[in-house]
Structures are given as structure tokens and as C-alpha cells.
Amino acid sequence: xxxxxxxxxxxxxxxxxxxxxxxxxxQLETGEDYPLLNPAIAVTITDFILFKDTxxxxxxxxxxxxxxxxxxxxxxxxxFFVELPKFKKNLSELHSLSDKxxxxxxxxxxxxxxxxxxxxxxxxxxxLNIANKINMTAEELDIVERRGIAMQDERGRITYAEQxxxxxxxxxxxxxxxxxxxxxxxxxxxxxxxxxRFGEVSEEIISQIEDLSVANLDNLGEDFLDxxxxxxxxxxxxxxx
Numbered sequence: 001x002x003x004x005x006x007x008x009x010x011x012x013x014x015x016x017x018x019x020x021x022x023x024x025x026x027q028l029e030t031g032e033d034y035p036l037l038n039p040a041i042a043v044t045i046t047d048f049i050l051f052k053d054t055x056x057x058x059x060x061x062x063x064x065x066x067x068x069x070x071x072x073x074x075x076x077x078x079x080f081f082v083e084l085p086k087f088k089k090n091l092s093e094l095h096s097l098s099d100k101x102x103x104x105x106x107x108x109x110x111x112x113x114x115x116x117x118x119x120x121x122x123x124x125x126x127x128l129n130i131a132n133k134i135n136m137t138a139e140e141l142d143i144v145e146r147r148g149i150a151m152q153d154e155r156g157r158i159t160y161a162e163q164x165x166x167x168x169x170x171x172x173x174x175x176x177x178x179x180x181x182x183x184x185x186x187x188x189x190x191x192x193x194x195x196x197r198f199g200e201v202s203e204e205i206i207s208q209i210e211d212l213s214v215a216n217l218d219n220l221g222e223d224f225l226d227x228x229x230x231x232x233x234x235x236x237x238x239x240x241x
Contacts, residue, residue, distance in 0.1 A: 002043045004105075016044055020077060039075060045082045045105060057086045057102060091115055100124065113198065113229060125228055184210070186217040190224070198230050205230075208237050 003019065005012070024040035051059055061079040063072040084106045094100050094117055104111075104124050118124050187210045194201060194209075212220065220236070227233055 002045070004045045005047070016042060016079065020079060024077060037076075039078070041078045041080065043080045043082065045084065047084050049085055050081055050083055055086060057084075058082050058098065091117060094118070097121065183212075183214045183217065186214065186221070187212065190217060190221055193221075194224060194233065197224070197227075198233075201230065201233075205233070205237070 003016075009015070020040055020042040023042065024037065027037050027040075028034070059081045061081075062075055063077060064070055065072065082102060082105075084102065087102050087106055089099055089103065091103070094103055100118050100121055101124065104118060104127065108127070114125050191201070191206055191209055209217075209220070223236060224233065227236070
């Protein structure tokens with residue numbers, strides 16, 4: 001169980017204890033045997049200082065005798081606290097996996113792309129993609145969330161036209177104009193998303209995107225979430241023009 005806590009709250013300690021106990025107890029259905037229980041670990045990430053008497057960023061707690069410090073329950077229940085304000089390392093000082101994850105958690109809102117030494121952990125790349133998606137505006141999310149609907153609508157219009165067999169003259173011109181307008185609007189929105197993610201892009205890339213069909217623009221709207229840099233986009237474009 002992992003939980004992020006931005007600020008102190010009333011009953012914080014009780015909340016942590018409750019969530020750990022619930023995670024442990026909820027593993028069993030009524031009448032099931034206790035040996036089926038797996039150890040429960042609660043990881044609480046705080047954006048404030050929790051333990052002022054130690055400089056450790058990560059602190060681990062287990063059940064133990066209060067005087068002789070003899071551990072009990074064989075680590076069945078463990079608590080980990082990660083205090084982000086105590087983490088002071090810069091990019092060049094990140095060596096362990098935990099350091100890289102803590103740096104990412106602390107700096108995620110400031111990252112537009114994954115630095116090279118964090119990119120070695122594929123899960124961090126995926127986490128940044130998710131964070132970027134969450135931070136998109138409603139307009140930007142529209143192209144991602146509705147791409148499937150748009151593609152189905154386009155196919156439906158084509159099927160209907162084929163069934164009617166009366167696409168001619170002015171009707172064809174109007175439809176082409178409508179489709180061109182849709183294509184141009186989607187291209188402009190995708191270009192905005194790419195610039196927000198990777199910074200400025202060349203006129204050549206913009207021209208390639210603007211020339212894509214509506215269907216390929218929908219595909220790009222989906223696939224660009226998996227891109228890590230502009231090189232991934234450059235590799236995608238020639239195969240979908």
C-alpha cells in the first residue's frame with residue numbers, strides 16, 4: 001500500500017495504522033485460514049518533515065519489544081515513511097533505485113522529459129507519461145480520450161456514404177471541406193501537445209504532421225503518449241505518412 005500525504009492532518013498516525021491493518025485483514029474472506037495472509041507493507045510519502053530527530057529520508061518501522069528491541073511478528077507488518085523535503089541529491093548523485101524514484105516523486109511536476117539517468121528505469125518513464133496526461137488541459141485530454149470515438153465516427157460516415165451511393169457534386173465538396181477542417185484542427189492540437197511535451201519542433205516536422213490523414217492523426221494522438229523524445233516521433237512519422 002502506497003500513500004502520498006501533502007500536509008499534516010488530524011489523526012495522521014491513526015490513519016496510517018488503520019490503512020495498514022485494513023490492507024492486512026482484507027486479504028482473507030470469511031472462514032479462510034490465517035496462513036494465507038501475506039506480509040503487509042505501508043509506504044507513506046510525505047511532503048513535510050515527520051521525524052525531526054533523524055536526517056534519514058526513508059525510515060522503516062516494525063513491531064518490537066519497547067525495552068529490549070526484540071522484533072515481533074517476523075516483519076508481517078511494516079511501515080515505511082519517505083520524507084521528500086529531506087532529499088537533497090541532484091541528478092548526478094542518483095545511483096540507487098530508491099534515489100531515482102524519490103527524485104522523480106519530488107521533481108515530477110517540473111519534468112517535461114526524463115533525464116538520461118532516470119530513463120534507465122522504464123517504470124519511471126511510464127509514470128511521467130501518466131503524470132503528463134493527468135496535467136493536460138481539458139482540450140488536450142479531448143484528443144486522447146476521444147480518439148477512438150473520432151475514428152469510429154469517421155468510419156461510420158464512410159460506410160453511410162457507400163450505402164447511400166449519392167455522394168456527388170456539391171455534397172462531395174462540402175464533405176471534403178469538413179474533413180479538411182477536422183484534419184487541420186486535430187493537427188494543430190497534436191502539434192501543441194508535442195511542443196508542450198518536448199519543446200519547440202522544426203517546421204519540417206510540423207509540415208509532416210499537418211499532411212497526415214485524420215486516421216493517422218488519431219493514431220499519433222494515441223501513440224505520442226509512449227514517446228520519450230523527439231527521436232521517437234521522427235521514427236514514427238515515416239511509417240505513417
